[in-house]
Amino acid sequence: MLPELYNYWVVIVLMMIGFYIVIVQGNLIKKLIGLNIFQTSVFIFYISVGKVEGGSAPILAEGVSVYSNPLPHVLILTAIVVGIATMALALALVVRIKNAYGTVEEEELQERDLRC
């Protein structure tokens, strides 16, 4: 079973690293990088689901009978775009936060809020 599933497990490890960073990191930008890793690994997970042994890219071609599953690819195309859109928004937020607070560290943010 392990050889069959190792691929997923690798992905999961990667995913969890990202997740961990998101939770633990105090620096807002690093949080986002963590989030990005988290999401990307989910994409990989999907693509792995779509992989077919000995299949080739799902573009019609002569002499190819087995194609990989196009559906996950489509979903992930969408998901990637969603991800990058989220990132853009998040970074814009960070920029504004930096401007308003003068820092992008969670601790400092909180204490500065307490002060005012």
Place this chain on the structure above:
Amino acid sequence: MLSHLPILQVIVPLLAAPACLLLDRARAAWLFACMASFISVVISGLLVFQVHQFGVLSYSLGGWDAPWGIEYRIDVLSAYVLLIVSGIGALMILAADTAIRTEIPSERQPLFYVLYLLCLAGLLGIVATGDIFNVFVFLEISSLATYALIAQGRDRRALWAAYQYLIVGTIGATFILIGIGFLYSLTGTLNMQDLANRLPALESSATAFTAFAFLMVGVCLKLALFPLHLWLPNAYAYAPSIVTAFLAATATKVAVYLLIRFHFSVFGVGFAASVLPLHSIFLVLGLVGVFVASLVAIQQPNVKRLFAYSSVAQIGYMIIGIGIGTVTGLQATLLHLFNHALMKGALFLALAAIVFRFGSADIRHFAGLGQRMPWTMAIIVIGGLSLIGVPGTVGFISKWYLVLAAFERDWWLLIIAVLLGSLLAVIYIWRLIEVAYFREGEGEPRGEAPLSLLIPTAILALANIYFGIDTRLPVYLSDSAAQMLFGGGP
């Protein structure tokens, strides 16, 4: 054209948004947005009627039948929620023009309306679609719009709140995405109906269980179910008042809808019970949520925050309703969806009026408000009574059904707990009333809020009373929806 209503419901606001950007003048954008949202109300009304007439409406996009194409599927439940969301959305946009005048600089206002419409469209899309991945896409549309909207609050903490919400929300969405991935790898389909047909065979599989778990956690993050509620109070407290009002009245409702949809329609009632004691978990979390949140609410100096916590508590009630696990319980939840939208809508809009006058919703501004803004305060009182559950208001109806459901189960402790919960509500409402009516206001006197803000608020407040007396519509819809959900698939 009538046959296209399901999709029109979503694309009218969806396409109105970019058109709104083209206008690029606040007033024009506002009028346009009003038009679009009122059209969508009409559509949702027609949809309710159609569903009532012909039963479930299925609309296959691009002409590809499910499961190959994306299907829009309107049953009683979705029609009901669509009605709530679009109705509230329209009322809020009415008030928006005045409400944001003081809160958002003029050159940003057109963009504000664009985002508002996008958010509305996203929420409607989540409810209307019958395709589980499509849910994810529209969830993100509404979420992104929401983050941006929240960040528009004047207090810089709004930015921080928006960021937190963004992180939590994205994690939630990703969890849902993972859940979908598992489901797909297990069944090879994304259509809810199709899933519902294929899942029972795989009930025992660990993958199905994991998918279920991830979907539930993801939704509960969005739903701000205790203890995952931490993002909500800040977001509601610092967002522009109108945004708060809109979100409080719609976003959480849609999240509850998703919960119910996944739980009952996709996986089926039996599933959860077979793999884990979900209902008892819901009961416990709901109860704890009600009490903790209410207790915290009592100590809040900022009234917006106070009602934000009370929202968390109310969500607790809805979850309890699901946790009871009977038709009546579910009906109580559905009723509370409707009723809570009305009361919180009225309350937060009233707060918007107060913010409009005082610049913040701090409780010290409430001193002497009974004389200064009699109408606004009267509305707050009505909303408060409704929140407590006094007969003659909608709050009573939902409480009534909740207690009824508990009674059918002979869970006296639960009944007592629910009633105690309402007593906590009495306490924090009383705090407001006391300050507003029994304390002299200091500072220069300020007048009543402008009519453009007051009228929508009043409409909502009256709705609180009207639907507390004439309960036929919500009771009928929620009843048939609950019946259908327990009868099986969507």
Place this chain on the structure above:
Amino acid sequence: MLAGIYGLLSASFFVSMDAVDVAFTEAAVGAGVFPLLMLTALTVAGRYEQTVHRRPRAAFFLVLVTGALMIVGTLDMPAFGSLDAPAHTHVAARYIELSPTEIGIPNMVTSVLADYRAFDTLGEVVVVFTAVVGVLIMLTPGEQRQQPSPANAVETMRSHMILRVVSKMLIPLMLLFALYVQFHGEYGPGGGFQAGVIFAAAIILYAMLFGLVKAQAAIKPSILRLLAAFGVLLYGGVGVVSFLTGVNYLDYSRLATDPVVGRHIGIFSIELGVGITVAAAMILIFYAFAGYATGRAEAE
């Protein structure tokens, strides 16, 4: 930088999973847009940081639980790459078998993306649109608005003669390539989104070398806004047209007498919509960030 490398890595991974389209996109996004955004953000936010980790243990535990749950979840999953997994046999099978004849284009990803699940893609475009509006509303300075003057932070590269010459030649090529990707999407990997990103990249490069002001003079933000909105409307409009032809939303079959041709037209036009919106959005986002940065640079 690291992020960029990570992006490239995952892209290459996608290739090995023969998801060329995804790989292409990820390459464009993960290695291109994301790091770029990061950098611009960093120029504003500054590099300074203190490394405090909050409640690492609790977090680690949480992560562990989640991971374990997922591992459990995978246990009952069909073996990796197995042919007969339901994922491949149920819905996807039809796409692979029938799409060439139904849609009549070789790239199945495109046909699924732009036809079977076209509505998802509409949603995707709207997401991009939402993001750009969100960025604009957040980075449009309020009342205290300053025009970025020629002397601004993003113009540091002016001095590099070689760079400018090279890129002068490069930029037109990129634009051409973008167009190719745009219209060739039906046959090879690629499509509206990728094209849009590349196009945007070209403009952004231009902006970096010749300064934001020049770039904004060349391509006005106001026009970009219109384009961004127009793309979405075009996409949605196609659906509306299919109403008028008396079929369901986004059903292209009646756009021409022959359904297949109709679908070609439909796909072509929506891909165009995607491309326009994405390109405009990306450029606008960059403008917003850069403009904000310079605005603050002057404020200090």
Place this chain on the structure above:
Amino acid sequence: MTALLALQLTLVVPLCGALLIALCGRWPNLREAVTLSTAGLLFYLVIQVFGAVERGGDEAAALYVELWQILPGLHIALHSEPLSILFALVASGLWIVTSVYSIGYMRANQEKRQTQFYVCFAVAIFAAMGVAFSANLLTLFLFYEVLTLSTYPLVAHKGDDKARAGARTYLGILLATSIGLFLPAMMWTYFVAGTLDFRSGGILEGNIGGIGATILLLMFMFGIGKAALIPVHRWLPAAMVAPTPVSALLHAVAVVKAGVFTIAKVVIYIFGLDFLVDVPHEVIAVYIAGFTIVVASILALRQTNIKRMLAYSTVSQLSYIVLAVLVLTPLSEIGAIVHIVAHAVAKITLFFAAGAIYIASKKTEINQLDGIGFRMPITMAAFAIAALSMIGVPPTGGFVSKWYMIAGAFQVDSYFVLVVLTLSTGLNAAYFLPIIFRAYFRKESVAPPKPHGEAPLPMVGAICVTALLTLLVFFLNGPLVAFEMAVLGVPR
């Protein structure tokens, strides 16, 4: 006009009246005219309904109208039966008198916001009518709350800190009790009984037993805060800050009467006498009521301010009614019902008198009253009559009701009740007689700055009328009692 129509109009008329009053606010005379005519019309309508009930038979039975169905099993419905018609008569009748009186009072006192005053008053009457004619507990609850909310502005009328503090206690206690106890008790009742309709013989029998019934009974007794049992009585003295006509409204016309009326309704039509007899420890409730009577009387004894003293006397008098209701014998029920009327007319007289004294001489303390009897003979005469009624001396209404109470107590030889009644009678005498004594048999210690006679005419007129009523209750008790027998299903 059919009685059924009249029944519905009793709700419509006061509301329209309130609306008109609000519209005519700018022209005082017109406004007062509207008030009076509304009051008169309402009284006429109530008489119509009364007639139907009096005639009995099908017509009386048909006096039921369902206005609305909130949920299956939850109706807003009106019904008229002897008990309710009596309350309605008292409220609507006294409204006329009070309006006349308050016109005099408000003008003589140059009160502010008079329009608001009259509007709220009308709304309060509307609520009282609703309470009287409600056919089930839910309807009653709704109007009960309306009554609370509509009287709040009246209590806070003066608008200074003292008034606001009083109003706060008033609203706080009444809302808290009704929402915290009354509402849950109501829900409980529905869930066990499956209905909330008032049925003779009660609806709880066989549906709830043992200690549960006792708890439910106590929840009702304290939940109905308007009945002012100790310890939820504090709102009543607190509300004394209000202008005198309002005190009259609270103590005689609507509010407290609504409280005891509700308790009577609950005991008679929800529990049912026969069932309540079997309820364990039902006697606890009796003790609470008795305790309230005695303690409140003692407190009244220690008051120096006339109105506060009257307030405490009300507290104790209310518990007479509750006590009598809980003795659970037909005779005692009659006593209770008659006492609702007797106390109403007597207490309103006392308040009117107190108000008159205040207006004429600005005196509010008991020890200032030396010799007042010679300056204001009519007022004090009325005061004396009412006081005697409070004590229970013939020929006043108080005697009749007390008589039936004692008789009822004898039927079940409940000596506790007898002791309480005699004791409290003594106490009442102890705090009323001194006033009369001062008024007539002491010389004025200091002559008032400016000599004064009686209060303005409308007030004196009103006082005479109510005093007369106090006597009438005594002389006309026969038909009254016979009529009320129907409440207990005793055929006439």
